[in-house]
Amino acid sequence: MDKGRENRPHIGIYGRRNTGKSSLINLLAAQDIAIVSDHPGTTTDPVKKSCEIAGVGPVVLIDTAGIDDEGELGSKRIEKSIRSIAAVDLALLVIVNNIWGMFEDNMVARFNEAEIPYLIIYNKSDLGLPLDEFSARLEQHTDHTPFIFSTIDRSRADELVKMIKTSIPAGLLKAPAMLGDIIGYGDIVLLITPIDVEAPEGRLILPQVQAIRDVLDNDAIAIVLKEREVDSFLERSGIRPALAITDSQIFVKADASVPAGIPLTSFSIALARMKGDFDSYLAGTPAISGLRDGDRILLLESCTHHVSC
Known part of the structure; x- marks a missing residue:
């Protein structure tokens, strides 16, 4: 890096x-x-x-x-x-x-x-x-x-x-793009953003804000909604987004709501890809499948808002 x-x-x-x-x-x-x-x-x-x-x-x-x-x-x-x-x-x-x-x-x-x-x-x-x-x-x-x-x-x-x-x-x-190499002009990006007790008071978290700005910078369309609105919105609108991004804590729920074939990622992964040594991160992910009961994992939480882990 x-x-x-x-x-x-x-x-x-x-x-x-x-x-x-x-x-x-x-x-x-x-x-x-x-x-x-x-x-x-x-x-x-x-x-x-x-x-x-x-x-x-x-x-x-x-x-x-x-x-x-x-x-x-x-x-x-x-x-x-x-x-x-x-x-x-x-x-x-x-x-x-x-x-x-x-x-x-x-x-x-x-x-x-x-x-x-x-x-x-x-x-x-x-x-x-x-x-x-x-x-x-x-x-x-x-x-x-x-x-x-x-x-x-x-x-x-x-x-x-x-x-x-x-x-x-x-x-x-030239600021690195969070999504610029995977979205294009007119693409619709669905930003599934939970607002709950774990969210900071009165604001979105930095990865969410940066994702919205990056979508707009790339002349795409950002649709921001909470997780409980996804199913009804997609059904009523008939919109098929080019990409969906959500918070990691509701990834399973978002995956169930987003139609098959639409790429789904998280705000944290998108931010890590933009800011970090993502290739090294990917190279290390196979170790996850090798974890066993009782193994110790070090987690670093660097957010400034209240955390629950």
């Missing part, structure tokens, strides 16, 4: 202490998700923050400790920041005050070694622009032109977002 993480672009923000990395994260996320302080070293360990950047889409921003941190503890923080490079798809290296040295050289070497695209952001330009000779030297040294920016006046925020979007590997910006 690729990097063992969420299937969305990961953007790492690196730089010395007090270069405005956290302020940059807050600007990109359009909300205060990172602590900002004039005191150097506020950010310690790398912290992942899921958000949506307008014009880019859902991403994970990784806030890191300063690459010039000091002392034994500082060295450990730097090492954690360096290790985080393995999880990113794009790096933003933040610099200020015409300062570039071995810390930045080390990070660029790490980016190149990992074949990670990166941008150099010259931040705090409201306090002073980079010297022409500094910019020229930096461009010659890294083959990158520093992007002059300020999180205070934000006048180039849209331009920065466009640069980020064009720098992220193209395949990562």
Whole structure:
């Protein structure tokens, strides 16, 4: 499984202490998700923050400790920041005050070694622009032109977002389809959705919401109904859906209601297929038939709503 993480672009923000990395994260996320302080070293360990950047889409921003941190503890923080490079798809290296040295050289070497695209952001330009000779030297040294920016006046925020979007590997910006390769234009998808004491109060669960959106994105037709309405609806309407999806807890009941020949799956399986290493999952399913009485099974429940298992 690729990097063992969420299937969305990961953007790492690196730089010395007090270069405005956290302020940059807050600007990109359009909300205060990172602590900002004039005191150097506020950010310690790398912290992942899921958000949506307008014009880019859902991403994970990784806030890191300063690459010039000091002392034994500082060295450990730097090492954690360096290790985080393995999880990113794009790096933003933040610099200020015409300062570039071995810390930045080390990070660029790490980016190149990992074949990670990166941008150099010259931040705090409201306090002073980079010297022409500094910019020229930096461009010659890294083959990158520093992007002059300020999180205070934000006048180039849209331009920065466009640069980020064009720098992220193209395949990562296209959200994987949950159903797009098995349904087509005009297909009718029956979404059998139980609403009972186990359902979260006042809302659908994430796989159900994503399934509805994916059906609409693929110009198909979503019909959402509860399990007790399936038989009468199909009989009255005469509709023959191209696909039926239901909750795993009522799979047997749904299977009895859905006419033979219509593919039936569950919301959880559809989501797992989209997000996970589904081939490995399929390869492991034969082990189920080998289970015996008394065998122990580890179940992981990661939903945030109330669970009954």
